[in-house]
Amino acid sequence: MYQTDVVIIGGGATGAGALRDVAMRGFRAVLVERGDFGTGTSGRYHGLLHSGGRYAVKDPVSARECIQENTILRRIAAASIEDTGGLFVTTPDDDPAYADRFVAACHETGIPISEISISEMLQREPLLNPAISRAFVVPDGSCEPWALIDGNVRAAREHGSDAWPYHRVTGFERGNGRISGVRVVDARTGEEKQIGCEFVINAAGAWAGQIGALSGVEIDMQAGKGSMIVMNHRVVQTVVNRCHLPGDGDILVPVGSVCIIGTTSINVPDPDQYEIGADEIDAMLREGEQLIPGFTRLRSLRAYAGVRPLYREQSASAAQGRDVTRAYAVLDHQSRDGLENMVSIVGGKLTTYRMMAEAGVDVMCRLLGVERPCRTAQEALPGSENGAYYSIQHRLAETEAHGGDESNLICECEYVRRVQVEHVARERGTHDLGDIRRELRLGMGPCQGGFCTYRAAGVLHDLQHLPPEQTNQALLGFLEERWKGVKPVLWGDDLRQMHLDEEIYLNLLGVDRLNGAGSSSDGLEQPA
Ligand SMILES: Cc1cc2nc3c(=O)[nH]c(=O)nc-3n(C[C@H](O)[C@H](O)[C@H](O)COP(=O)(O)OP(=O)(O)OC[C@H]3O[C@@H](n4cnc5c(N)ncnc54)[C@H](O)[C@@H]3O)c2cc1C
Numbered sequence: 001m002y003q004t005d006v007v008i009i010g011g012g013a014t015g016a017g018a019l020r021d022v023a024m025r026g027f028r029a030v031l032v033e034r035g036d037f038g039t040g041t042s043g044r045y046h047g048l049l050h051s052g053g054r055y056a057v058k059d060p061v062s063a064r065e066c067i068q069e070n071t072i073l074r075r076i077a078a079a080s081i082e083d084t085g086g087l088f089v090t091t092p093d094d095d096p097a098y099a100d101r102f103v104a105a106c107h108e109t110g111i112p113i114s115e116i117s118i119s120e121m122l123q124r125e126p127l128l129n130p131a132i133s134r135a136f137v138v139p140d141g142s143c144e145p146w147a148l149i150d151g152n153v154r155a156a157r158e159h160g161s162d163a164w165p166y167h168r169v170t171g172f173e174r175g176n177g178r179i180s181g182v183r184v185v186d187a188r189t190g191e192e193k194q195i196g197c198e199f200v201i202n203a204a205g206a207w208a209g210q211i212g213a214l215s216g217v218e219i220d221m222q223a224g225k226g227s228m229i230v231m232n233h234r235v236v237q238t239v240v241n242r243c244h245l246p247g248d249g250d251i252l253v254p255v256g257s258v259c260i261i262g263t264t265s266i267n268v269p270d271p272d273q274y275e276i277g278a279d280e281i282d283a284m285l286r287e288g289e290q291l292i293p294g295f296t297r298l299r300s301l302r303a304y305a306g307v308r309p310l311y312r313e314q315s316a317s318a319a320q321g322r323d324v325t326r327a328y329a330v331l332d333h334q335s336r337d338g339l340e341n342m343v344s345i346v347g348g349k350l351t352t353y354r355m356m357a358e359a360g361v362d363v364m365c366r367l368l369g370v371e372r373p374c375r376t377a378q379e380a381l382p383g384s385e386n387g388a389y390y391s392i393q394h395r396l397a398e399t400e401a402h403g404g405d406e407s408n409l410i411c412e413c414e415y416v417r418r419v420q421v422e423h424v425a426r427e428r429g430t431h432d433l434g435d436i437r438r439e440l441r442l443g444m445g446p447c448q449g450g451f452c453t454y455r456a457a458g459v460l461h462d463l464q465h466l467p468p469e470q471t472n473q474a475l476l477g478f479l480e481e482r483w484k485g486v487k488p489v490l491w492g493d494d495l496r497q498m499h500l501d502e503e504i505y506l507n508l509l510g511v512d513r514l515n516g517a518g519s520s521s522d523g524l525e526q527p528a
Pocket of ligand 1: 009010011012013014015032033034035037038039040041042043044045046047048049050167168169170203204205206207224225226227262263264305306307308309347348349350351352
């Protein structure tokens, strides 16, 4: 049996943050995640590093948390943040009286804010609606979740802890009000393993209730589905928010080479079972028109959805969806349920993951009777030491600076070269193109894998001497996963692109007749 001090469940931002925190405080820990890291909500979110502006009027606790963490993350995790800045704009459809309430609430919650003229706004963002009447600048940003999670996991490993992707928690060893071990199954081999431990941190997001049930405690989670549409190109360079109470389709976030409009908010009974409705797509595109006239005629690349991990105190009134606070809670299961050595970290935002982890680990230390201060706000994550923000030009700049070979481009849309695919495949020991996508953004641009999938599969085959069946599975799994997100927005140029991909993969390569047709190993994923 593997033995450790702490088991952390869930490889999203919160779990990865808790792993780093625990490791930096001198515990030995292992994080277990049922899929790849960042395949839960953290890999399917909107991409916005909140300034807190969105919550300033309605949820000031959340707003204060956001601005505090925004400032810290800019310092410790710069490599996963693009400093786009943010705008809140009053469109003709928004109540003009809200703007003054918004400004006052930003001042109260400590969010830096300044008003700019409409001509300055249009100079910065020429495609925005010229009928917008007011525009405010706040320190929003855009944040790449997989780089952030990877930075936390790498830091934890440097401090002697470990993280296991593709390990699903299936049960606990529990007796005398304590957990003595966690049962997991390796999703890739089917092997069952036991991890003996002193403490458990449940950071399973929208699935925290399921983990609670396995350990015998009740946690009332609400899965709040939100859908988003990935638009071709960066139609804006700044995060643009509507200046009104949070609603559907009212934020546009530039992420990497694309822009994402979102979101919706619909409660679903099961965080693993949901669909994206045509009405959600229509509503978001319609709302986009308020920000950018002609938005509905822009090319959409794909749609995806995630589930908010909304926590409701059992005693609280029946708040629903957007009315449930976006602040977080740490559940001390000792005082709450008589289970001595488990805490759950629930609710919150990706922006506040570090603070949530700190609060959870503080409670753990108290329950263990030790005093070890948190240092995660002081030290930079690996890769962020020089404080340089992510920039979309960085790959091209590196190639030019080092005289790299451009002829070996695997993915033109995201500028991914063969050496990078080889490096990630070797480092991660993976032949899952989804794992490689999350590190490199392979296949996430306009052709949605049309040209890079067969090339990347070929690279894996060469590098790892994979049997043809496994190479075929890698290729088909990736195509299927890309197809899931393209289906809801299949019209216009996207439809034309899909016809081209159909020609390449079905009519030219005959992938439907390959040996080894099957789906990718995680089968869980549908992010941007
Ligand atoms: C549509 C949408 C848009 C959002 N936009 C933003 C935004 O712009 N900015 C922002 O700050 N926040 C945003 N959020 C909120 C934010 O994404 C989440 O609060 C955050 O990502 C949650 O992270 P987490 O680590 O707690 O959960 P998750 O990332 O979901 O991690 C939990 C993990 O637990 C794993 N797990 C589940 N069951 C098991 C098991 N049995 N064994 C092992 N592992 C298991 C899951 O696979 C998952 O990876 C958004 C949320 C949604 C839904």
